[in-house]
Amino acid sequence: MSQTREFCPRCGNEVEERSEPLPGAPRERDEVLCNACYFEDFDLVDAPDRVTVRVCANCGAVHRGNRWVDVGARDYTDIAVDAVSEALGVHLKARDVAWAVEPEQVDQNTIRMHCQFSGVVRGTYVEEEVVVPVYISRETCQRCGRIAGGYYASEIQVRAEGRTPTPDEQSRAVDIAESFVAKREEAGDRNAFITESKEVDDGTDIKLSTNQLGQAVATRITRELGGNVESYPTLVTEDSDGNEVYRVTYAVRLPQYTPGTIIDPEDDEGPVLVRSVRGNLKGIRLTTGDRYEAQFEEGEAPDARELGSVDDAVETTVVTVEDDHAVQVLDPETFQSKTIARPSYFDPDAETVPVLRSRAGLHILPDDAVDSE
Structure with a gap:
């Protein structure tokens, strides 16, 4: 059985035998051309005349799609490469496509991209080079505009x-x-x-x-x-x-009181060093060293009078330890020995202690008085 010979409709030369399309599938118009005529009008790459990259002159964000994106770039060369790669189109018939790009900085706002492409089309190796200028359009993003305004x-x-x-x-x-x-x-x-x-x-x-x-x-x-x-x-x-x-x-x-404040609640059990005001007020009794916590309904502000703060404390000398509940110190104002309550946090070997003198009397403070719970 003899083969049917095909000829190029443009130049009349015989067309090399190629695989037939599937039954019922239309043959593309360019498929009937010979290689010479086919590649005469062939473009491996579809490239725009220019690509514009919108960047915020203030924060450096790049506009992509319909929003601004923080990219953290020191310069915009990589951004320009990405923008060009998205804008370029490679012929669908090309196989084994490879490409490389070489940026050329023309000025502060223009980068010229030299792009080299290669691929195989109709069994023929083809190469093409395109040059795409990338313009850096410096604008103000919505965020920076709002901040400035x-x-x-x-x-x-x-x-x-x-x-x-x-x-x-x-x-x-x-x-x-x-x-x-x-x-x-x-x-x-x-x-x-x-x-x-x-x-x-x-x-x-x-x-x-x-x-x-x-x-x-x-x-x-x-x-x-x-x-x-x-x-x-x-x-x-x-x-x-x-x-x-x-x-x-x-x-x-x-809250009315802050950690480090000394208050005297109306329960007649002695002053309290405030440690925390989260939720409800918590602290430590200066007379005993026991933990204090305000009632739930009192919250952060129990009925009390403010006596001072840890900033008002002064260092004084321990004279003697009398017993488990009392210690004798020098009054920092009168310089006379005075017996006061011995709280559980008192160190019996200490030579000096921080004390607060207030209308409620003289009281020893913890060494870590300003630390929170």
């Missing part, structure tokens, strides 16, 4: 009951906010940022980017420093879909 959706007001928060409390509140926001950023949340934190006359105000962030930070502040939080939403606008947008103020109220 002072945008915030929630505000935490750190205050204290009957007093002004201590500098340590205010500093710690800001540290808690910064630490939590940093973790959210590391997790890829680009909506998480602190707009501003500032000290005011009666505490510290912290402005945050989202309501969820404000609630989470306020909760963590009270969890560590004690107190409670209340929220006050304010309607500020409507979004493009007509949904109401609220700005929420989280009022954090720290």
Whole structure:
């Protein structure tokens, strides 16, 4: 049986025998061409005239798809390579494709990509080189734009009951906010940022980017420093879909007493060194060294008068140990020997001890008085 000879419809030359398509499958138009005519119009690579990479001039984020992504790149050469590789298209008929790229930095905002491709088409090895300019478009991402514009959706007001928060409390509140926001950023949340934190006359105000962030930070502040939080939403606008947008103020109220404060509860059992105000107030009796814990209903502020703090303590001399319940020390004001209560944490071999002199009398403090539980 004789074979049917095929000829190229463009040049008339005989076409080399190739495998027939499957029964019922159409033959592609270019399949009837000879190799010479086929490769005359053949492009191994489909490349754009230019690729634009949008980057934030402030934080360095790169715009991909419909969002900004933090890439942490020192320069944008690798970013440009990725952008070009995504923009290039290789012919579907090519097999065993290999490619390499050599970037050329033209100026600060332009990188010229020299791309070499090779592959096998119709059993023929082909090569092609394309040059794609990559333009670095420096813009401002939405996040940086919001920060620059002072945008915030929630505000935490750190205050204290009957007093002004201590500098340590205010500093710690800001540290808690910064630490939590940093973790959210590391997790890829680009909506998480602190707009501003500032000290005011009666505490510290912290402005945050989202309501969820404000609630989470306020909760963590009270969890560590004690107190409670209340929220006050304010309607500020409507979004493009007509949904109401609220700005929420989280009022954090720290406890009246702080660790290191000495109070005299109304139970007539002697002063207490406050150790913790988480949940309810806990401490240690200065007369006995016994553990003290306020009743549940009293919470963080049992009925008591404040006598001072560990910062008011002074070192004085131990004169003699009288018995298991009494010790004699020098009064730091009168320099006279005075017998006072001997708490269980007192070291009988100690030559000096820290004491607090207050209207409740003279009391020995633990050496680790400022340590929490």
